[in-house]
Every structure is written in structure tokens, then in C-alpha cells.
Amino acid sequence: MSIRDVAEQVGVSIATVSRAFNAPDQVAPETRRRVMQAATQLGYVPNSSAQTLRRQFSKVLGVVLPTLLNPVFAECLDGIAQMAAANGYSIVPMTTDYQLAGEEAAVNRLLAYSVDGMILVVSNPQTSQELVKLQARSLPYVLLYNRHADHPCVSVDCEGAMGQLIHRLAGMGHSRIAMVSGQLAASDRSQQRYRGYVNGMRECGLDAYDLVEVPFMDAVVSRLAQFLGAARRPSALVCSNDLLAIRCLRAAHVAGLEVPRDLTVVGFDGIELGRDLTPVLSTIAQPNREIGRRGVQLIVQALGKGRTLDPAASLTLSHEFHEGESCAPAAS
């Protein structure tokens, strides 16, 4: 059922039907009524492929995320969806599973869909070919969580945040502080957080541990429990994300340690679930929904001006340390 069917049913031209939808005030009230009724009755919905083809925009924003299995991104997407809806945009989320090939596939597909703009979390803004592709087409885009001087980004200063955290822990008497992360190569955030850790440790005059890199989430608990059982085990663990921190909590238990008495654990992200765990997860909380919202806002603004987004429009939102219960002064 296309616009034709509605037109025939009402006995009017297709132009009138189109107008009834797009410029209701240009059509006689009675005609409009009959058109709308027929449309409802037939279950007519304007075909957006045709619309997109004819207009030269789609009112759709593409969203590229690593995964939705990490609540950080699910929360962020929630914010994106909210703000997009509020501005009359639809979103099409795609997932890359932290793979470069996934990023390329997602971007290409979204380009084919003629999205009006794109919001993405990439692995490495510096080397991403996809971003070049977007620039070449002058398609407005914004990065979330990523930070890079050459691209418009919405993020928090995670390097600084991690540095502050080290200072705080040092202030609580911790000196044996280790850092746990996922695959470092898969995320510039982890790299920045690690830099923050290294710098923080240096500033505090402490010896940094080698990074504990746990590429696969399923083996992480046993791997960590083993680490925690070793000699000169750390008294505090900082994690590059909350999901990892939760596994550290478990690993500590498996290793016979009690948190926070025997081990302090701090995460990064501020996922909502962390607040309802026991112990409540200490974490550096990012405003995940707000990051999503602001990203959309920037894109919508750019779209309004018919412009692409300037890297100078980048936003650094503020993070917040959530004290939680997984964090305590070092035993003296």
C-alpha cells in the first residue's frame, strides 16, 4: 500500500495525500480528514526509502558502538535515543565488537542508509580510516569517549581522573597499587587511563606495577585470582572499567581476600548496577547518558547550520568519584 492506494481510495491525487501528511494546512480540512482516515484504515505508512531518496536527508543518525553488553554503552545509547527523539531524529545503532573490521562495516552500512550524521566510539581516532571517509563526505560526526585534538569529541578527562585517583589512594596509605585493563590496543580510553595511572604513580613516588592486561572477559576471574594470590600482592586495584572491577571483586573473593579489608578495588565508568552491588563499587563515574545527549546535541546543531562539526566544539564533561564500599585506607 503506497500513497497511490490512499489517493485512489479517497478519490484524490497523490499530491494531495502527500500534502495531507507534510503540509496539512495546504489541504482542505475535509479532504485532509478523509485522507487521514483512509490512511489509517489501509495502514498506510509513508515509505522512508522513497522519502530519503527524494528529500536529500533521512532524519536518521547512525550510532557506532563497540558493544551493548557493557552497560556503559547501553546507558549512553539511552541518552542518545532520548535526545535524538526530542529532536525528531531516529537512530540506527550498530555494534563493532571492538573490531576494526566491524567499524568499517558499520560506517559503510550507515553511509549506504544515508544517515544525516554519525555518533561513534572508535578504537583509535588517530588512525581510523572511517573518520577520514566521513570527513571526505563532509558528513557531520562526533566521537564519544574518545579524545583527540583533530576530531569533535565528547568525553571526560580520563587520564587526569585516573591520576587523581592514584593520588587519592596514595593519600589513603596505598602504595602497592596495580592497574587492570582489557586489551589495551582495542581502546584509546584504556590507554589514556593507563597513562594516568603511570603518571600518578610517578608523581606519588610509587613503583607502578606492570599492567595486568586481561583480554578475555571469561578467563579474567581465574587469571586475576592467581595474580592476587602471588607474593607482594597489591593492596589496591584500579580497573579500566567497571565490568572488569566487578570481576576483580569476584577474583578477590576466590583468592580468599575480603574487599575492602584486604584489597581496595576501584572501577571506571559509573555503571548504574555498581551502586547496588555489595560492596558498592567505588568508581570514577562518567555521565554516560549525558555524554550521549551532548553528542546528539552537537550533531543536531551542526545539521541545523548545514555545517560539519569543528574539533574545537569538543566537550570535556566532568567525572565524579563515587566512594562506594570497595575502597578503604590501606592496612597499617
Next chain:
Amino acid sequence: MSIRDVAEQVGVSIATVSRAFNAPDQVAPETRRRVMQAATQLGYVPNSSAQTLRRQFSKVLGVVLPTLLNPVFAECLDGIAQMAAANGYSIVPMTTDYQLAGEEAAVNRLLAYSVDGMILVVSNPQTSQELVKLQARSLPYVLLYNRHADHPCVSVDCEGAMGQLIHRLAGMGHSRIAMVSGQLAASDRSQQRYRGYVNGMRECGLDAYDLVEVPFMDAVVSRLAQFLGAARRPSALVCSNDLLAIRCLRAAHVAGLEVPRDLTVVGFDGIELGRDLTPVLSTIAQPNREIGRRGVQLIVQALGKGRTLDPAASLTLSHEFHEGESCAPAAS
């Protein structure tokens, strides 16, 4: 950059460019090479709006889910994405936030996108107007998690599962077993699980508690802690989902109870995170990814046959009780 630009660049007709993409063997190897090179160079990607308009299918499946903040659905979506990709389909997920209005909006938008089929989790299959709409258009669809004789569904027998659970708990000496759920009206699954609870209690000769309905996730811990502090508190809590069960764990702690010594807590869903909590969450695990995969499989089959899906094609997958650590015999 459209097919025209590529054609001009190569000095060939648009038909040839089209064929280079869709029927490579019908075009001379050398021509094909030049077309492909020009396409890459120009960054040409076939416009899928135009494709969808011309072909009468999109190779896209619409997915309608309540939320992605609950990992059950994120995991399920992961399965959907996998299987869809394996069959050459893209997916467009939309979220309803458990609202009927959201279901309508999502379905309408997906119809406008001319998706080839739809996979959905609805609030109430019995009364859903959206499903009627899909039937009227003979658009293949399948429900996930929902169970209803008149619709093709992929689900587990959650009523039965909950009944079995009650028997198991009763066998462990529990007699004061209460059930906690979210807003009952928002989900037929919860209703079925509650039925299973009521029946199970009756079969075991136990008095069912009034359902503890906690509509808003944020108030749930204090609400529950209060409940757990009351006289004749239950010795076991069964929850209509894992997210709720995790909050119950917290509420127990807040109320000064130790799980499982003072209180047994069992969830429903089997989200992956539950396995890494302390205590490990006991739960009735559903094969979430598999549910997603099988749903796609059914749709793809139907699409292959050019048919709509028969309710008789419904699948009941098996659930599995995960013992966990949040579960223990009743104190004697």
C-alpha cells in the same frame, strides 16, 4: 557520489556499474576492475534507499525490544546480530521502554523502513495491535520471550520453570518463599512466572505471599530492605528477573541479612554477570543468545519460502537452573 559518478569516471554506463556490483560475472574482468577501483577511489557506496525502493526488499530485519539496559536483551540482541549477519541480513533495533506507545512507534518506523521481517518482545501478545498490523501486511514476524498460542514465539516455559523452582526450594526446607517482580502489567513473562510461583506454592502445600511488586528499579533496594526487615520475613526470595535479584542481594545486606545463610535469593534470566557476583547468583537461566539466533532463523526460513510464519513453528527452548551461591537449605 552516486552510481553516475562512478560510471562517468570509468567512461561506462550506469548499468555496467550496477552489474559490476550485483552480477560481477556478467561484466568483462577488465571493466569490472576499473569500475571497482573507481568506486573505491570515489568512496562510492550503493544507496540502500534506492536499492530498497527498486528491489522490493531491504535485507533488513527490525528488532523491537523493551530496553537494552537489561543485559538479557543485550545478550539476546547479540545472538540476533550474529545470526542475522550470518544470513546476510542487517538489523535495526528499537527500544520501547516497556511502553505500548513505544511499541507502536517502533513498529511503524520499521514498517516505513520496509524491513523484510520483524523480531519483537512485546508487552502483551494477546492485545497487541501492532501484531495485528503485521499480520494484515503478511509481514513475517516472531516473538521472543513472549508465549502465545496465536503467534510464532521462541521462549522457555517460564511458568513451568518457576513451578519447578518452588518445588526445589521446598525440597530444601523452605516454606516462607516470596516472589518479587517488576510491574506485572508490563510483561507477560512476569505474569507467567508469577502463575508458576502460585501454582508451585499450592502444589507444595505452602502459603503464597502477596506478590512484592516493585515498579521502579531505583527505589527497589530500600523498598525490599523494609520488606525483609518485617516480621515473618521470607527465608527465600524468587525474583522475576536477575536485575531484580541483584537488588535483592543488596537489600538483604542493607537489612542486615547474610545471603544465603539468612536468605536464599534466586533470579530468572541467567545474565552473564550473575556468574561473577559474590555470591554467585542462583538463577533460572534462559539461553538468551540462542533465543535470538533461533528467532532470526525462523524469520529467515519464512523469508526463504516467501511465507509468513505459522504459530505452530513456535519453539520452546530449555532453561537450566544455575545453582550459584545465593541459594541454600533453610535453617532448621
Next chain:
DNA sequence: TTGTAGGCGTTATCAG
């Protein structure tokens, strides 16, 4: 207020 018609980017048919 309403109708006519061209064209958005593709694919597929039909000739050559």
C-alpha cells in the same frame, strides 16, 4: 485547493 510531472539512485528488462 488540487493536479501534473520530473527526478532522487537503483535494478532489471530488452536491445544491440
Next chain:
DNA sequence: CTGATAACGCCTACAA
């Protein structure tokens, strides 16, 4: 093996 062209559903000048 390649080219010309109609049609997919819609919107929007331009006419009436």
C-alpha cells in the same frame, strides 16, 4: 558484454 530506459514511492515546483 554493454547501453538505454522504465519503474520503485515520494515530494515539490509549476499550473490550473
